[in-house]
Amino acid sequence: MLESNSRNNKKKARLAVDIGGTFTDVALELPGTATTFVTAKTPTTPRNPVEGAMQGVRLALEQSGISPAQVSSFIHGTTLATNALIEKKGATVGVIATQGFRDILEIAYERRYNQYDILLDKPDMLVPRERCLTVPERMLASGEVLEPLEESGIDELLAKFDALEVNSLAVGLLHSYANPAHEQRLAELISAKRPGWFVSLSSEVSPEAREYDRLCTTVANAYVQPLMATYLREFANALAEEGFDCPLYAITSGGGMTTFETAIRFPIRLVESGPSGGAVLAAKVAEQCGLECVVSFDMGGTTAKVCLIDDGLPQTSRHFEVARAERFLKGSGLPVRIPVIEMIEIGAGGGSVAGLDRLVRITVGPESAGSEPGPACFARGGQRATVTDADVTLGYIVPDAFAEGRLRVDVNAAETAVSRDVGQPMQLEAEEAAHGVSQIVDENMASAGRVHAVECGKSLNARTMIAFGGNGPLHATRVAEKMGVSRIVIPPDPGVGSAIGFLAAPVSYELVRSHYTTLRNFDFVGVNGLLRRMSEDATKIVERGANGQRLNEVRTAFIRYKGQGHEIEVPLPARDLTENDLPQLVADHETAYRAQFHRSVPEMVIEVMSWSLTVSTEVQPVPPILRTTATETVTSHQLREVYFGSQGGRRQASVFFRKDLVPGNRVEGPALIVEAQTTALVAPDFEAEVDGGGNLFLLKTSA
Numbered sequence: 001m002l003e004s005n006s007r008n009n010k011k012k013a014r015l016a017v018d019i020g021g022t023f024t025d026v027a028l029e030l031p032g033t034a035t036t037f038v039t040a041k042t043p044t045t046p047r048n049p050v051e052g053a054m055q056g057v058r059l060a061l062e063q064s065g066i067s068p069a070q071v072s073s074f075i076h077g078t079t080l081a082t083n084a085l086i087e088k089k090g091a092t093v094g095v096i097a098t099q100g101f102r103d104i105l106e107i108a109y110e111r112r113y114n115q116y117d118i119l120l121d122k123p124d125m126l127v128p129r130e131r132c133l134t135v136p137e138r139m140l141a142s143g144e145v146l147e148p149l150e151e152s153g154i155d156e157l158l159a160k161f162d163a164l165e166v167n168s169l170a171v172g173l174l175h176s177y178a179n180p181a182h183e184q185r186l187a188e189l190i191s192a193k194r195p196g197w198f199v200s201l202s203s204e205v206s207p208e209a210r211e212y213d214r215l216c217t218t219v220a221n222a223y224v225q226p227l228m229a230t231y232l233r234e235f236a237n238a239l240a241e242e243g244f245d246c247p248l249y250a251i252t253s254g255g256g257m258t259t260f261e262t263a264i265r266f267p268i269r270l271v272e273s274g275p276s277g278g279a280v281l282a283a284k285v286a287e288q289c290g291l292e293c294v295v296s297f298d299m300g301g302t303t304a305k306v307c308l309i310d311d312g313l314p315q316t317s318r319h320f321e322v323a324r325a326e327r328f329l330k331g332s333g334l335p336v337r338i339p340v341i342e343m344i345e346i347g348a349g350g351g352s353v354a355g356l357d358r359l360v361r362i363t364v365g366p367e368s369a370g371s372e373p374g375p376a377c378f379a380r381g382g383q384r385a386t387v388t389d390a391d392v393t394l395g396y397i398v399p400d401a402f403a404e405g406r407l408r409v410d411v412n413a414a415e416t417a418v419s420r421d422v423g424q425p426m427q428l429e430a431e432e433a434a435h436g437v438s439q440i441v442d443e444n445m446a447s448a449g450r451v452h453a454v455e456c457g458k459s460l461n462a463r464t465m466i467a468f469g470g471n472g473p474l475h476a477t478r479v480a481e482k483m484g485v486s487r488i489v490i491p492p493d494p495g496v497g498s499a500i501g502f503l504a505a506p507v508s509y510e511l512v513r514s515h516y517t518t519l520r521n522f523d524f525v526g527v528n529g530l531l532r533r534m535s536e537d538a539t540k541i542v543e544r545g546a547n548g549q550r551l552n553e554v555r556t557a558f559i560r561y562k563g564q565g566h567e568i569e570v571p572l573p574a575r576d577l578t579e580n581d582l583p584q585l586v587a588d589h590e591t592a593y594r595a596q597f598h599r600s601v602p603e604m605v606i607e608v609m610s611w612s613l614t615v616s617t618e619v620q621p622v623p624p625i626l627r628t629t630a631t632e633t634v635t636s637h638q639l640r641e642v643y644f645g646s647q648g649g650r651r652q653a654s655v656f657f658r659k660d661l662v663p664g665n666r667v668e669g670p671a672l673i674v675e676a677q678t679t680a681l682v683a684p685d686f687e688a689e690v691d692g693g694g695n696l697f698l699l700k701t702s703a
Contacts, residue, residue: 012030014028014503015071015073016074016502018078019052021044021301026499027493030064030066037493039493039499043374046372049078049231057242068245073247074244074249081268082272084224091222091224095127097173107212120326121332123332125216126219127170151185154193169222170222171187175211177208177214183201200219202217206337208610217335220271232250247259249507251270252508253271255505257507257545258508268336272345275498278305278501279314280341281296282466282468291464292311294308295485296465297480300350302370303348304346307343317339344452346365346448348365348441351369352364352366352387353386354422354441360425364440376416378407378410385417385420385421388414391471394431395641396679418430418433418437432646435644439478443482464485464488467494468495470495470677471678473490476488480700487697489697490695492694492695494680508615509616515611517607519606520605522577539553549617552617554574555574557585558610561606625693631664634665634667640653648684651670653672653682655674656673657674658675659675666690668682668687669701
């Protein structure tokens with residue numbers, strides 16, 4: 001048990017919990033102590049995620065020797081909202097649209113995402129046409145009321161929803177982003193007549209032009225809101241019963257923190273909360289190590305995530321898709337328009353199920369064994385072969401050291417599952433079948449990374465990989481080779497990387513609202529008034545959790561040439577705009593346009609569609625870590641036989657415990673570097689070095 005330091009560190013500890021599909025990760029930050037982080041990893045409990053999370057919390061507190069009363073803040077990320085959307089386990093949602101626009105969800109973009117596939121699966125819009133009803137009203141794009149809201153039919157409308165057993169409503173009226181009065185009035189009427197119902201307004205969830213995207217985002221929010229509201233309130237109650245008395249935050253898809261109260265109102269912003277924490281961690285590590293171009297590789301038990309980070313900033317987007325019918329085809333999923341860290345995520349994790357297709361080819365994922373029953377080697381009832389079973393069969397996992405010995409690893413069960421599900425039908429030995437499974441999952445992840453880089457107009461070759469997650473360090477060298485990456489950084493405590501990333505995130509909130517104007521006839525009064533209101537709204541939300549910290553404000557305009565379909569982001573000064581700012585806006589747009597399309601279009605009218613404003617607490621610069629020159633090649637008396645395929649054969653790999661390595665140490669591959677929640681595999685053609693911050697640098701030594 002660590003020394004409590006309760007007198008000097010009262011109310012300074014911070015706690016982060018990341019609930020994944022297979023494991024729940026906990027990171028407890030103890031500033032001012034020799035041990036900065038105390039971490040724990042426990043199996044996720046799908047039927048009640050709070051139960052598994054609290055187990056991990058108690059374990060971390062027990063290891064640190066502090067009490068819940070000494071924790072100053074609690075930060076949470078979860079895949080619950082994502083899983084509800086993917087698994088279709090949300091609320092029964094009804095839609096209220098403007099009369100004449102009942103079929104917005106059916107019409108969508110008026111195109112097929114794959115025009116040559118006559119049997120394609122359409123994206124699931126979550127709400128069938130029978131639950132899409134309308135009200136008489138009409139708002140113009142200018143915000144002017146063309147037809148007043150007809151309130152006399154509200155009782156009949158709600159009675160229809162009663163018959164359809166609806167308990168959550170998505171209200172998406174035409175042009176409500178310009179004037180939300182009709183949506184707000186509907187919310188008042190519904191709350192008075194059905195006080196127990198959840199109501200999501202498009203003018204609050206996604207107040208932007210493009211009614212299909214706006215309505216889809218609102219539907220998704222309404223779909224997960226009852227589930228997330230119940231879950232977050234239960235979590236808050238469980239923490240209070242345990243003795244926690246501190247602010248509670250949730251991580252958003254954009255990599256910032258917001259209060260539980262705001263998360264309950266807009267749970268759609270939590271859809272990518274766990275993965276965004278990993279991107280925040282990777283950006284921090286890149287800044288510390290002075291790395292300009294990196295690719296983060298986060299492999300957990302259920303999924304793998306890849307994100308590109310340049311100059312210490314992850315790529316961001318305001319649009320992504322959930323639950324795609326075709327993994328790599330845009331347009332095949334439910335579009336959601338919220339601020340998000342842009343990454344690609346595939347069903348490739350330690351729990352991904354391996355098998356054979358009808359042509360007797362090895363397949364891996366996207367189905368996962370999860371934590372219940374889990375991989376066969378966990379001896380928790382799982383029978384089917386998984387990626388972790390393959391890793392155990394290959395010798396990459398040291399059974400006695402796995403999960404600090406708290407989780408039993410049955411090697412025989414792993415070998416039996418791999419042999420039965422893959423090896424015997426292909427007439428292969430268990431270890432050869434396991435190597436095939438490993439190669440397939442590694443190629444799936446590398447392929448996803450290459451596709452993501454190409455879509456972003458970038459390459460991976462010159463980048464450094466930052467690997468973390470429960471399985472990231474174990475697969476990093478093999479995935480890096482397939483990506484063409486020759487340098488890997490594994491930060492301290494990588495097994496709970498996303499949870500540690502939560503602790504580096506600022507309290508922040510981003511608003512995006514549409515207000516049309518051209519730079520030629522700029523609406524200074526309307527734009528400046530809108531930005532002032534956005535600043536006030538975002539500041540109120542952030543101040544609830546800022547604890548007096550200094551706030552920063554970032555403003556952005558989304559600009560395009562008149563008639564184009566999509567916009568380019570251009571930075572704005574954090575003040576009222578004046579006539580003198582317009583030439584700079586034009587110049588910044590031209591520069592950004594040329595950078596993306598290699599040319600500009602002179603004399604074209606430039607228009608602004610939307611405006612973004614982010615308020616966040618100030619993030620202190622991360623002090624750089626000096627790269628320590630490796631001065632000593634260390635050896636280990638503990639060896640373990642591992643298998644690298646028919647070409648690499650069986651090799652004796654040195655086994656090291658990461659806690660025993662110090663800055664300046666060098667480890668030659670093949671080797672296994674074991675720590676509390678994961679193991680790093682140093683492939684035969686790699687070597688590892690420890691830098692001044694305790695990061696592992698894995699460097700390729702041969703072509």
